[in-house]
Amino acid sequence: xxxxxxxxxxxxxxxxxxxxxxxxxxxxxxxxxxxxxxxxxxxxxxxxxxxxxxxxxxxxxxxxxxxxxxxxxxxxxxxxxxxxxxxxxxxxxxxxxxxxxxxxxxxxxxxxxxxxxxxxxxxxxxxxxxxxxxxxxxxxxxxxxxx
Amino acid sequence: xxxxxxxxxxxxxxxxxxxxxxxxxxxxxxxxxxxxxxxxxxxxxxxxxxxxxxxxxxxxxxxxxxxxxxxxxxxxxxxxxxxxxxxxxxxxxxxxxxxxxxxxxxxxxxxxxxxxxxxxxxxxxxxxxxxxxxxxxxxxxxxxxxxxxxxxxxxxxxxxxxxxxxxxxxxxxxxxxxxxxxxxxxxxxxxxxxxxxxxxxxxxxxxxxxxxxxxxxxxxxxxxxxxxxxxxxxxxxxxxxxxxxxxxxxxxxxxxxxxxxxxxxxxxxxxxxxxxxxxxxxxxxxxxxxxxxxxxxxxxxxxxxxxxxxxxxxxxxxxxxxxxxxxxxxxxxxxxxxxxxxxxxxxxxxxxxxxxxxxxxxxxxxxxxxxxxxxxxxxxxxxxxxxxxxxxxxxxxxxxxxxxxxx
Ligand SMILES: Cc1cc2nc3c(=O)[nH]c(=O)nc-3n(C[C@H](O)[C@H](O)[C@H](O)COP(=O)(O)O)c2cc1C
Ligand code: FES
Numbered sequence: 001x002x003x004x005x006x007x008x009x010x011x012x013x014x015x016x017x018x019x020x021x022x023x024x025x026x027x028x029x030x031x032x033x034x035x036x037x038x039x040x041x042x043x044x045x046x047x048x049x050x051x052x053x054x055x056x057x058x059x060x061x062x063x064x065x066x067x068x069x070x071x072x073x074x075x076x077x078x079x080x081x082x083x084x085x086x087x088x089x090x091x092x093x094x095x096x097x098x099x100x101x102x103x104x105x106x107x108x109x110x111x112x113x114x115x116x117x118x119x120x121x122x123x124x125x126x127x128x129x130x131x132x133x134x135x136x137x138x139x140x141x142x143x144x145x146x147x
Numbered sequence: 148x149x150x151x152x153x154x155x156x157x158x159x160x161x162x163x164x165x166x167x168x169x170x171x172x173x174x175x176x177x178x179x180x181x182x183x184x185x186x187x188x189x190x191x192x193x194x195x196x197x198x199x200x201x202x203x204x205x206x207x208x209x210x211x212x213x214x215x216x217x218x219x220x221x222x223x224x225x226x227x228x229x230x231x232x233x234x235x236x237x238x239x240x241x242x243x244x245x246x247x248x249x250x251x252x253x254x255x256x257x258x259x260x261x262x263x264x265x266x267x268x269x270x271x272x273x274x275x276x277x278x279x280x281x282x283x284x285x286x287x288x289x290x291x292x293x294x295x296x297x298x299x300x301x302x303x304x305x306x307x308x309x310x311x312x313x314x315x316x317x318x319x320x321x322x323x324x325x326x327x328x329x330x331x332x333x334x335x336x337x338x339x340x341x342x343x344x345x346x347x348x349x350x351x352x353x354x355x356x357x358x359x360x361x362x363x364x365x366x367x368x369x370x371x372x373x374x375x376x377x378x379x380x381x382x383x384x385x386x387x388x389x390x391x392x393x394x395x396x397x398x399x400x401x402x403x404x405x406x407x408x409x410x411x412x413x414x415x416x417x418x419x420x421x422x423x424x425x426x427x428x429x430x431x432x433x434x435x436x437x438x439x440x441x442x443x444x445x446x447x448x449x450x451x452x453x454x455x456x457x458x459x460x461x462x463x464x465x466x467x468x469x470x471x472x473x474x475x476x477x478x479x480x481x482x483x484x485x486x487x488x489x490x491x492x493x494x495x496x497x498x499x500x501x502x503x504x505x506x507x508x509x510x511x512x513x514x515x516x517x518x519x520x521x522x523x524x525x526x527x528x529x530x531x532x533x534x535x536x537x538x539x540x541x542x543x544x545x546x547x548x549x550x551x552x553x554x
Contacts, residue, residue, distance in 0.1 A: 014341070015323030018306055022273070043323060056325040056482075057306035059273045075235035076426060077384035077458055079472045113309060113476060114235035115274045118384045118456075119391055128276050 001027060003035040007042050017043045017053055021060055029069065029108070030061040058112070066101035066108035068146045073123045075114035081121035082135075089136035090124075093143055106146065149395055149403035152370070154378050155354045156394050159246035164281065167288040170249040176294045178357035182257045183296075190261045191217060194356070196364030198376050203229055203312075203349030204424070204453045205529070206375065206442040209356075212346060215336035216262040219344040224264035226255050227321070227340060227347045230271040230278070231305055231312035234425025235476065236456030239380035240350035242392060244271075244278050247354070248285035252300060254353030257360055258346055259298045266299050268340070270317050273306040309480040313528050314347040316482070327484040328528040351380060371397035372441035379440060379455050385421075386413045386461035395440070402436035405459055416461035420545065424453020426473050427533035429540035430466065449540060451533070466541045466548040467503050474499045477534040488531030491522040495538060505552050512549060516542060 006023045010016035017039050024035050031054050040050035054060050070090065074083055087098060090109060094102050101108040117123045120132030124142070131142050153159065162169035170176070182190050195210030216224060228251060232240040244251060255267045271279050282302045289295050303321050305311050311320045315329035318340050339345025355377060359367045368376045380394045381404060388410030395404065405411065405421060412418050420430045423440070429450035431438070438444050445452045460469065474496035481492040498515050501507045519535030526532045542549060 015321050017323040018320065019304060022304055022306065052325050053323065057308050059307035075476060076469055076472045077236045080385060080464065080469065112307070113480070116232055116238040116241050118236050118238055118382060121384065128274065
């Protein structure tokens with residue numbers, strides 16, 4: 001589905017621009033400039049305001065990024081449970097640094113704050129699906145699911 | 148020893164959350180029926196009598212708040228459930244929504260009847276799409292059964308902004324704007340979502356409501372600490388043996404939580420500190436562990452109950468290292484609307500980082516204290532006001548960790 005069709009589905013929802021952005025990201029992994037401009041038209045706000053919304057929320061990206069979004073929790077409980085070693089393991093496995101995407105467009109790697117799965121730290125999510133008690137040793141297996 | 152008492156989690160693990168018939172068989176929706184048989188004022192009085200205070204962190208009297216919205220005349224009013232749950236170390240609202248979504252819907256519908264609102268929103272954080280699915284299924288089932296009457300509920304999703312848990316920022320976000328807090332007053336009960344009177348309560352607050360209506364305000368008021376009665380769902384993280392959740396009466400002490408239910412510090416190490424209430428909570432040393440977890444007892448020791456997150460740290464933890472993680476969090480999550488918070492969180496993170504790197508001086512510590520004092524009164528919303536608490540409480544109780552690193 002094109003971003004136009006996706007955004008049109010939310011046109012009648014008051015304040016629906018955030019829901020529309022979620023739906024676009026689900027399809028494209030990020031918010032292209034044209035999609036934000038389209039949302040501004042549909043939700044009848046200045047383009048600057050729509051860009052303001054897109055840039056405010058950390059889950060939204062205005063830059064192209066990999067299809068499967070890996071997010072690593074860096075909040076204090078995950079931090080003390082060894083999140084740094086997991087970062088190193090994922091960076092090594094994918095050959096990219098935090099904030100980058102793989103060349104094949106398969107993965108994007110980001111930090112996140114607490115994702116509310118703190119019973120089993122450290123935690124990562126891939127496309128919002130949580131993986132618990134992550135250790136460097138199990139990183140390759142987790143990523144293999146998406147290759 | 149401390150015992151669990153499950154009010155909020157009464158059905159957790161006992162019923163199929165995606166089968167409304169099981170909720171009804173367990174007594175669900177009787178409270179809503181009973182509430183609708185009462186007049187609105189009597190119902191609000193009953194909630195007031197329970198002395199239920201908000202479980203989202205601010206501890207405001209729930210019935211009192213409902214009364215303000217009830218009193219305000221308007222053609223449209225709203226009920227909003229705050230499911231933003233952004234405090235690091237907290238996952239109790241997720242447990243409630245995943246384990247017993249109908250209890251939240253019922254609590255919201257009772258509120259709708261009490262204040263005269265026919266429309267509710269659940270604002271669920273963007274990190275929980277799988278909870279959004281559960282909520283939508285639960286709403287569909289409730290509509291199909293007709294149990295909600297003319298009360299309609301819609302789920303809206305956040306998109307990764309801690310500040311959107313603040314009630315006026317949350318309203319901005321539902322309206323489709325950047326989640327920047329509004330000036331108060333006017334309070335949401337008078338002028339909230341789309342300018343209409345709006346009641347915003349936390350997930351856990353709403354989940355308490357059906358039981359209060361069912362068993363009565365007096366019954367509830369007699370549980371736990373008298374000034375903050377009932378139970379609290381706690382989530383234990385960090386260096387503790389039982390990294391799990393518990394629901395306990397609010398008269399339970401921190402020591403009972405950490406050593407009783409929590410099973411003590413992991414790996415046979417010694418206790419160093421516990422931070423309660425999430426990232427904005429104060430750090431508590433061993434000497435204060437006999438404090439009850441109730442709202443007022445916690446305030447009295449310069450800490451907070453907040454969201455009920457319990458983050459335990461053992462003797463090997465360096466407070467400056469942990470606090471540096473927290474100041475980074477606040478710099479990232481400050482929305483930037485007011486200068487004391489935007490600048491203050493950045494400078495605070497810079498100063499703590501400098502000390503952590505062994506480049507700080509005694510003058511930096513003095514500056515941190517001064518900055519923290521200014522922020523706690525000058526910032527627009529609770530984010531900036533609470534951000535200095537971890538820094539100031541560790542400077543107070545664990546000064547040696549900082550002093551060891553000074554040049
Ligand atoms: C920065 C900030 C974040 C907050 N996050 C939440 C949250 O995630 N969930 C919540 O229920 N309340 C949160 N609150 C408190 C709300 O503003 C509000 O007091 C609460 O939702 C009212 O509901 P209650 O009376 O049932 O607690 C937050 C407040 C601040 C200042
Ligand atoms: S602190 Fe990492 S998931 Fe909660």
